[in-house]
Amino acid sequence: MNPEEVEFLGEKQLISIIPTFNSSTIHLVSGDIGPFRASLPVNVPLWVAVNLKQQRKCKIQPPDWMDVEQLELLKEAEKASRNFVKMPSEHYMIEGKLLLSIATDDIARADEVRTIIKDIWDIRMAKLRSSVNTLITGKSYGNVDNLTIMEINSMRPLIPHAMDQIHRMKMERPRFSTPSQSTSLGLLNSSTVISTFK
Amino acid sequence: MSLCYSYTPNYFSIEDILVTQERIPSKFLVNVPKLGKLNPSAEENDIKQGTALDLPFWLADPLSFARHPLISIELPRVYKEAYREILKADATAVDLHKLGLYFYELGLYVKRLDPRREVEAILLHTFRSRFKELMDFADDVVCDPVKQNRLDMFERTLFQKAHFSRMQLKSWLNNSEMRLEAATMVINHKKRKRIDVDDLF
Secondary structure, eight states: OOHHHHHHHHTTSEEEEEESSOBOOEEETTEEEOOBOTTSOEEEEHHHHHHHHHTTOEEEEOOTTOSHHHHHHHHHHHHHOSSOOOOSSTTHHHHHHHHHHHOGGGSTTHHHHHHHHHHHHHHHHHHHHHHHHHHHHTSSOOOOTTOOHHHHHHTTTHHHHHHHHHHHHHSOOOOSOOOOHHHHHHTTTOHHHHHHTO | OHHHHHHSOOTTOHHHHHHHHSEEEEEEOSOBTTOGGGOTTOOOSSBOTTOEEEEEHHHHHHHHTSSSOSEEEOOOGGGSHHHHHHHHHOGGGSOGGGGOTTHHHHHHHHGGGOTTOHHHHHHHHHHHHHHHHHHHHHHOSSOOHHHHTTSOHHHHHHHHHHHHHHHHHHHHHHOSSSOOOOOHHHHHSSSOOOOOHHHHO
16 A cells, blocks of 8 residues: 555544634544534544645644653653553644644644654564564564554564565475476477477 | 465466466477467477477466477576575575566465475465564664665565555554554663563573
8 A cells, every 4th residue: 555545544533623614514434524613613524624724714623642741641652652652642743744744833832742753653664574573583473553544554564574474485486397208208298398498 | 365266376367367478498399380470589480309499487387388398498497406405405585476476376386396395384484484584674663765675566566565564554553643662761771771682491
């Protein structure tokens, strides 16, 4: 998958906004959104929120975890733990990236939040790489608990292909061809073999 | 994806055709009349018993495995003891491309010629120990052609796929009006303290 495709999946996450306009319910294939009443919070998918924000028709209420203190705690936990810590959101990277790019005015201390999210991402990627390496060298199993889709996707297609190759190496290879007696003896007289070498 | 096709070599797999094209040392056990053409170094019409020739694998394998084998084949040089020792010592330092374009694939074919299964072990060992370097290498934005030339064809395909997806991820991370990035102070700080992974574990 492309990162863009993962982003698309993450954009379905609901987020709370405070609209600045009135509108009745909008019926979409994926579900109804609204109704919108000015200055009453309403939950909408992330992509709607981004769109409305760009038109300056709403204020975004950042998710609870997008807060410097909480993220600091999370970062420390991530540093201290061998395993991956459960992230507050399955798509933290996507939410972080989208909200921090369009709604900096709605997020308190946006710059710090951005830096911490990036730090957490880096720590987790470093862990993921070393975990993958132990997996491939066969020393132990890989540890993928609590990984988000974006992180898992970052190791594709390298890991599945490498694992497949290792499996092939361990497998008994069926013979290249199993000639019957007639072909092996008839081969010498057959003109096809000789013509290949002309 | 082309990589998927190479998993189970099939009739139409170009990779597989190229792999079985590799020549392996074989020795004729019987006199073969009128096939002197196979031996470019001799003028004779016939191939005599005991002639040593390098035949392509697709030809040598069926001939050696018939009920009355016409030839006997042995492991190609690069899978023999001497080379195995080199690979055991440090597989990452070896230029696999020089040892044969399809080191792993051909190895899979010829590994049954070695009853002690040492070829299989060395293939696994080589792949595993070279993997980390391959992974790091795929992460680099700049591809070093010298390093790339040291990869075997399989590793090369793997590298290209991995590199492509890593670059997509990198551009996704950087591609927005407000980038998610480390603080300027950290970037300017010459020696950025790397997260010591060993400490974490």
